[in-house]
Amino acid sequence: MRKITTLLFATLLSTICLSFVQTSAPNASIxxxxxxxxxxxxxxxxxxxxxxxxxxxxxxxxxxxxxKNRLVKIILxxxxxxxxIKGTSFDxxxxxxxxxxxxxxxxxxxxxNTWGNKAPLVQVSEIPAAKIAxxxxxxxx
Amino acid sequence: xxxxxLKVNGKMMxxxxxxxxxxxxxxxxxxxxxxxxxxxxxxxxxxCTIHLNGKAMKSCQLPIAAVAAQxxxxxxxxxxxxxxxxxxxxxxxxxxxxxxxxxxxxxxxxALLKSKPHPTDEEIETAMNGNICRCGTYVRIKQAIxxxxxxxxx
Numbered sequence: 001m002r003k004i005t006t007l008l009f010a011t012l013l014s015t016i017c018l019s020f021v022q023t024s025a026p027n028a029s030i031x032x033x034x035x036x037x038x039x040x041x042x043x044x045x046x047x048x049x050x051x052x053x054x055x056x057x058x059x060x061x062x063x064x065x066x067x068k069n070r071l072v073k074i075i076l077x078x079x080x081x082x083x084x085i086k087g088t089s090f091d092x093x094x095x096x097x098x099x100x101x102x103x104x105x106x107x108x109x110x111x112x113n114t115w116g117n118k119a120p121l122v123q124v125s126e127i128p129a130a131k132i133a134x135x136x137x138x139x140x141x
Numbered sequence: 142x143x144x145x146x147l148k149v150n151g152k153m154m155x156x157x158x159x160x161x162x163x164x165x166x167x168x169x170x171x172x173x174x175x176x177x178x179x180x181x182x183x184x185x186x187x188x189c190t191i192h193l194n195g196k197a198m199k200s201c202q203l204p205i206a207a208v209a210a211q212x213x214x215x216x217x218x219x220x221x222x223x224x225x226x227x228x229x230x231x232x233x234x235x236x237x238x239x240x241x242x243x244x245x246x247x248x249x250x251x252a253l254l255k256s257k258p259h260p261t262d263e264e265i266e267t268a269m270n271g272n273i274c275r276c277g278t279y280v281r282i283k284q285a286i287x288x289x290x291x292x293x294x295x
């Protein structure tokens with residue numbers, strides 16, 4: 001009886017531990033996206049995502065990240081201003097960056113789930129369709 | 142054209158330029174501060190790195206209108222005598238090979254040490270990611286940053 005109780009207790013403990021690990025571990029795509037961000041994006045959008053007022057737009061708590069097709073195009077093909085974000089006008093340029101589909105998905109997942117942003121995760125398999133999607137008003141670099 | 146009063150290396154300077162002119166070209170062509178280098182022109186290589194309010198920033202993509210009265214520091218103003226700990230470490234470890242990128246590298250490294258006086262290897266790699274060295278002197282760059290961090294506090 002004592003053995004059964006010990007076994008039950010051990011099973012219960014490991015189940016609790018495993019469920020804790022699953023819920024608290026950051027998503028692998030978001031984790032890798034942080035590395036991609038630090039490699040390609042950080043020098044203009046800054047470590048805290050705040051950008052530079054009047055020069056590089058902030059990515060913090062913004063609704064401008066909702067269109068994933070637009071984001072894919074901006075990342076890979078760059079963009080040109082003018083654009084207005086939170087009342088501030090930006091008229092700069094961003095060159096496109098050569099990335100794999102996985103890197104694009106990961107960095108989008110990082111940006112859209114950091115600094116107060118929350119969005120569903122983008123899958124790598126969605127990127128090819130996003131590349132050819134028509135995005136209204138988008139101006140490549 | 143518009144007239145801008147800029148605080149560069151602790152001195153007030155004036156430039157009359159188009160508001161969209163990148164800071165890099167204001168420094169080089171109008172203020173004759175040619176230590177800051179042109180590399181890719183799209184913020185990808187880091188050769189044009191300066192400090193804006195003490196933070197590393199690529200000047201080739203930064204329009205002058207966005208700077209206003211913020212404090213700009215270039216390689217010429219990092220230290221009067223060229224004896225900033227990062228510059229000293231650069232010399233003692235013979236970091237430069239062709240040397241074209243070193244302005245940007247030194248400015249990025251000095252900004253890192255200002256915010257993180259004892260950076261980990263990972264923090265060094267993250268901070269220096271945007272600065273490319275075509276000669277591949279990355280090992281010496283990292284050693285110099287570690288050395289500067291150590292010597293700055295002795």
